[in-house]
Amino acid sequence: MRERLRDESGQALVAVLIVLGVVLLLAGGLGAIARALSIQGEHARAADLAALAGARAMLEAQPRLFEPAVIDGRLNPRHLGKDEYLEIGKRAAEETARRNGAQDVLVSFPDSDELAPRRIVVTVRDAIKVGDKRVPGKAEAEAEVVVVTAPSVGASLAGEYRGPLVERQGELMRPDVALAFDRMAAAAAKDGVHLLIESAYRSDAEQAVLFARRPDPKWVAPPGKSLHRLGTELDLKPPSAWPWLRRNAQRFGFVQRYSWEPWHWGYVRSPGSRSVGFGAPDGKRAVPSFVPDWLAPILRRASQRWGVSAALLAAQLYQESTFNPFAKSEAGAMGIAQFMPETARAYGLRNPYDVEQAVMAQAHYMRDLLGQFGSVPLALAAYNAGPGNVRRYGGIPPFPETQSYVASILALLGGAGHPVLGAGLEVRLVR
Amino acid sequence: MTAALKRLAGWFIAPAAEAERPVTARTVVASVTAVGVLGRGSAATVAATAIALTAARRARTRCALVCRWTGEEPRAAADGSALPAARALAGRLQARGLEARACGRLVAVDLPAAATEARAAIERAWAAAGEVPVTVLVAGARPAELDGVLGALDRLVVVPPPGAPAALEELAVTDAARVGRAATVLRVAPSPVARALARGGLIVPPALRGPVARVLEGRDA
Numbered sequence: 001m002r003e004r005l006r007d008e009s010g011q012a013l014v015a016v017l018i019v020l021g022v023v024l025l026l027a028g029g030l031g032a033i034a035r036a037l038s039i040q041g042e043h044a045r046a047a048d049l050a051a052l053a054g055a056r057a058m059l060e061a062q063p064r065l066f067e068p069a070v071i072d073g074r075l076n077p078r079h080l081g082k083d084e085y086l087e088i089g090k091r092a093a094e095e096t097a098r099r100n101g102a103q104d105v106l107v108s109f110p111d112s113d114e115l116a117p118r119r120i121v122v123t124v125r126d127a128i129k130v131g132d133k134r135v136p137g138k139a140e141a142e143a144e145v146v147v148v149t150a151p152s153v154g155a156s157l158a159g160e161y162r163g164p165l166v167e168r169q170g171e172l173m174r175p176d177v178a179l180a181f182d183r184m185a186a187a188a189a190k191d192g193v194h195l196l197i198e199s200a201y202r203s204d205a206e207q208a209v210l211f212a213r214r215p216d217p218k219w220v221a222p223p224g225k226s227l228h229r230l231g232t233e234l235d236l237k238p239p240s241a242w243p244w245l246r247r248n249a250q251r252f253g254f255v256q257r258y259s260w261e262p263w264h265w266g267y268v269r270s271p272g273s274r275s276v277g278f279g280a281p282d283g284k285r286a287v288p289s290f291v292p293d294w295l296a297p298i299l300r301r302a303s304q305r306w307g308v309s310a311a312l313l314a315a316q317l318y319q320e321s322t323f324n325p326f327a328k329s330e331a332g333a334m335g336i337a338q339f340m341p342e343t344a345r346a347y348g349l350r351n352p353y354d355v356e357q358a359v360m361a362q363a364h365y366m367r368d369l370l371g372q373f374g375s376v377p378l379a380l381a382a383y384n385a386g387p388g389n390v391r392r393y394g395g396i397p398p399f400p401e402t403q404s405y406v407a408s409i410l411a412l413l414g415g416a417g418h419p420v421l422g423a424g425l426e427v428r429l430v431r
Numbered sequence: 432m433t434a435a436l437k438r439l440a441g442w443f444i445a446p447a448a449e450a451e452r453p454v455t456a457r458t459v460v461a462s463v464t465a466v467g468v469l470g471r472g473s474a475a476t477v478a479a480t481a482i483a484l485t486a487a488r489r490a491r492t493r494c495a496l497v498c499r500w501t502g503e504e505p506r507a508a509a510d511g512s513a514l515p516a517a518r519a520l521a522g523r524l525q526a527r528g529l530e531a532r533a534c535g536r537l538v539a540v541d542l543p544a545a546a547t548e549a550r551a552a553i554e555r556a557w558a559a560a561g562e563v564p565v566t567v568l569v570a571g572a573r574p575a576e577l578d579g580v581l582g583a584l585d586r587l588v589v590v591p592p593p594g595a596p597a598a599l600e601e602l603a604v605t606d607a608a609r610v611g612r613a614a615t616v617l618r619v620a621p622s623p624v625a626r627a628l629a630r631g632g633l634i635v636p637p638a639l640r641g642p643v644a645r646v647l648e649g650r651d652a
């Protein structure tokens with residue numbers, strides 16, 4: 001009996017040992033899988049952060065793509081070729097990936113054929129150790145620069161306006177803003193409302209003085225953060241005029257900038273840090289430097305006739321046809337402004353290959369789109385994809401061509417010193 | 432003019448063409464889409480939820496993102512009942528290895544305890560969330576590593592504990608200003624109902640609607 005018990009307990013011990021061994025093996029296997037998953041997570045993190053860093057570097061460098069290569073016969077050190085631009089993005093991504101522990105990193109640019117590429121893909125291919133074995137790993141992230149039509153209040157703003165200023169009610173503003181204000185004030189007066197300007201243009205230096213007097217960002221915007229530096233902003237009173245403004249200001253190109261500042265109205269029809277069409281008679285001073293001389297006076301006339309920024313029209317023409325009056329797309333768009341036949345007919349454009357006619361029709365169409373959508377990116381998207389699509393999606397349609405079209409024009413304007421207010425470029429992780 | 436006269440006139444006079452209505456889906460008015468909330472306890476949690484839901488409504492997005500840093504390692508938690516948009520966003524963030532879960536219209540991301548890791552997680556979640564408004568709740572002593580990301584937000588809101596002295600509020604606001612953003616104060620004493628609504632992640636507690644609107648506009652409440 002005792003022997004049998006000893007034998008049975010011996011058999012049980014073997015069974016227990018076997019079970020323990022299996023449990024240990026399973027635990028070891030699970031531990032190895034968990035470690036592998038954790039390493040894969042670290043690779044995914046490195047890929048994400050690297051893609052973000054690369055896209056941010058591209059966003060920062062993008063305006064330099066559009067700076068003139070030569071200024072006054074000398075090479076412009078700020079100008080970047082596309083290869084240099086992509087190299088900046090690649091270097092930033094690779095450095096960030098390495099700092100986050102990744103070694104084998106591949107960086108690619110899916111839209112490198114575009115005028116201003118804005119997508120970057122980072123693949124971390126470091127092997128993952130599972131137990132004694134090394135299995136190939138792959139973590140991929142894609143980031144891109146996207147257009148944001150309602151920029152956050154924390155977004156960085158365009159540069160200070162440095163063009164001509166005119167005076168209204170003792171306050172300075174851009175000449176085109178003054179003309180728009182005159183029209184709006186006349187319409188308001190007809191309705192028995194008298195608009196008074198409390199404040200308009202304030203230079204960075206003036207803002208610095210105000211901020212020094214009350215250095216609290218809650219009450220006074222720090223220098224470089226106030227929209228008043230753009231020459232497009234008006235603080236209007238009396239409060240009894242605000243309801244009229246809310247009903248009518250958009251017709252004249254003004255929008256209320258912040259819901260909590262009923263007095264603050266910004267002019268959005270003619271973006272850019274320079275006044276358009278009010279420079280020298282040759283039009284050169286009113287347009288960016290990348291515009292050919294023969295086109296500058298035409299742009300100036302179209303800009304003055306329809307109240308749309310010459311810089312915006314120029315950037316659009318560059319993106320549409322690179323200023324080629326005889327361009328024709330596969331879809332049937334014609335001429336320097338790439339009008340489709342039905343749109344050309346609607347705007348009375350008989351010959352889309354006639355530069356003067358085409359630019360006038362383009363400015364007229366953009367004036368209408370800006371009035372309808374109240375936003376430069378949306379107007380551009382409507383020009384490219386049709387107003388119906390912008391209405392359907394309630395924003396820039398998610399068509400890669402349209403997204404790229406709008407982003408390139410905004411970047412082109414930014415690079416030429418005409419950043420667009422009311423639009424921002426941000427970096428997003430898309431995959 | 433009577434209805435009969437109007438009908439009679441309608442035979443002879445063509446009705447005026449209906450004016451095309453401007454599209455207002457997106458305006459050029461700048462919006463508050465990224466908010467930092469500094470405070471501990473249920474008051475801060477309820478405030479962050481209310482702010483996130485209000486920001487989502489104003490930005491016309493179907494969900495909002497709340498990143499929570501408590502200084503402790505996150506514990507795994509299951510999704511609550513949530514709207515499809517929130518579930519989809521939570522799924523996208525989970526696929527990136529973030530501790531995300533959806534509840535109502537909110538997606539909550541519990542951040543790692545290490546401040547540098549937390550900062551990386553905020554940047555990744557924010558960049559992956561698209562146009563969804565982001566609220567960052569810092570429920571603990573604020574580490575300097577988070578200052579950079581807090582400075583990039585549109586607004587900072589200090590939520591003092593209920594009944595805190597004014598001097599403490601002032602100290603918190605002054606300290607928050609170090610990150611370069613104006614801070615406002617939101618005083619919340621959440622009722623059990625408000626806490627329950629916050630947990631649901633669908634509705635802003637009615638008592639908080641006015642105060643949250645004020646802090647999003649840069650005023651104390």
